[in-house]
Amino acid sequence: MDTLLLPHFTARRSVPIDTIEYLEAVGNYTNVHLIGQKPMLVAITLKQFSQRLPTFLRIHKGTLVNPAHIVGYRTRYVESPFVQLSHDRQLTISRRQTKRLRPQLASFPLSGC
CATH class of the missing domain: 2.40.50.40 (OB fold (Dihydrolipoamide Acetyltransferase, E2P))
Structure with missing residues (x-):
């Protein structure tokens, strides 16, 4: 470990x-x-x-x-893009980082709104 x-x-x-x-x-x-x-x-x-x-x-x-704790994300069709973490926490993704992160986030499921 x-x-x-x-x-x-x-x-x-x-x-x-x-x-x-x-x-x-x-x-x-x-x-x-x-x-x-x-x-x-x-x-x-x-x-x-x-x-x-x-x-x-x-x-x-x-x-x-830590990507190991991401359980979902939403970058499109929402006012504030976010990642959903394993312990019911949502963290906002900045607009500048959204486009750059989409390929990396593609392996995670989309979160519901």
């Missing part, structure tokens, strides 16, 4: 990559959203995470998503 070593306050914490649902930018910090846990704020930028986790999808300027 692949893990990621994250600086968390005064210690480092090893987190299995498959437990990361998505990452959200907060200035020069990142909220790491883990399955079944509270988000973890770490002093690593989202850009650094995108380099460390090349399989994660950048759906927005401030959001990286």
Whole structure:
């Protein structure tokens, strides 16, 4: 199982990559959203995470998503395109990223509106 070593306050914490649902930018910090846990704020930028986790999808300027947790998506015929995650969470896809992501999202089922 692949893990990621994250600086968390005064210690480092090893987190299995498959437990990361998505990452959200907060200035020069990142909220790491883990399955079944509270988000973890770490002093690593989202850009650094995108380099460390090349399989994660950048759906927005401030959001990286673990494709293993995507259960559906909708990019057409809706006001705000989104990805549906495994724990009933919807994250908005930016208009700029929508066209670029369509081929990558094609392997996931379309979500109902």
